[in-house]
Amino acid sequence: MNLFQLGQQYQELAGREDLDPTVLTDTLDSIDDTWTEKANNIAKWIESLDADVEWLTKKKRSISDELTYRKNLRANLMTYLTSAIDDRGLKEVHTDDYILRPRNYKQRTVIDDEGKIPDEYRNYAKYQGMYDIKRNDVYKALKDGKNVPGAHLEPNRKVMIK
Structure with a gap:
C-alpha cells in the first residue's frame, strides 16, 4: 500500500509535518467523507506508515x-600497520602522502573476571543494586604495581598518521 492510493x-495530510x-x-474530523471511506483511508495510511517503519528499521x-x-576494520588495519612498522624496527615511515609514527598511548585496563575484582574497586551505589567497577582506580593500582585480581593492563600502541 502506498500514499498514492489515499x-x-x-x-x-500525510505530507504535513506539524501533526500533533x-x-x-x-x-x-474536518474531512467530509463517509465514516467507512475515512476509516478505509486511515487504514491505508497506517499500512503505508508500517511499511515506512519496517524499511527504516x-x-x-x-x-x-x-x-x-568499519570500526573493526579500522582497528584491524591499525594493528597490522603498527605491527608491521614495529617488526621492522622503524621509528618513522615516510610515504608519498603520509608520515607514520608508532607511539605508545595510555595502557588499557582489561577486566578479565568481574567477579574477582576486590570490593575496594567497586561502586555499589552508582547503579542501584549493581556493582560498577571503578576502572580508573583499577588502572591506577595496576600502574603503581599493585596486584588486582581479575584485571590487567594491556599495551596500547598505535600509529599516528600525519
Missing part, C-alpha cells in the same frame, strides 16, 4: 552493521 485530502495528536484529530540496522564493520 484520497487527495489524506495525501495532503490534536491537530491530527481536528483535521481528520532495516536501514538503521544496515547502517549500524556497516558502522561496526
Whole structure:
C-alpha cells in the first residue's frame, strides 16, 4: 500500500509535518467523507506508515552493521600497520602522502573476571543494586604495581598518521 492510493485530502495530510495528536484529530474530523471511506483511508495510511517503519528499521540496522564493520576494520588495519612498522624496527615511515609514527598511548585496563575484582574497586551505589567497577582506580593500582585480581593492563600502541 502506498500514499498514492489515499484520497487527495489524506495525501495532503500525510505530507504535513506539524501533526500533533490534536491537530491530527481536528483535521481528520474536518474531512467530509463517509465514516467507512475515512476509516478505509486511515487504514491505508497506517499500512503505508508500517511499511515506512519496517524499511527504516532495516536501514538503521544496515547502517549500524556497516558502522561496526568499519570500526573493526579500522582497528584491524591499525594493528597490522603498527605491527608491521614495529617488526621492522622503524621509528618513522615516510610515504608519498603520509608520515607514520608508532607511539605508545595510555595502557588499557582489561577486566578479565568481574567477579574477582576486590570490593575496594567497586561502586555499589552508582547503579542501584549493581556493582560498577571503578576502572580508573583499577588502572591506577595496576600502574603503581599493585596486584588486582581479575584485571590487567594491556599495551596500547598505535600509529599516528600525519
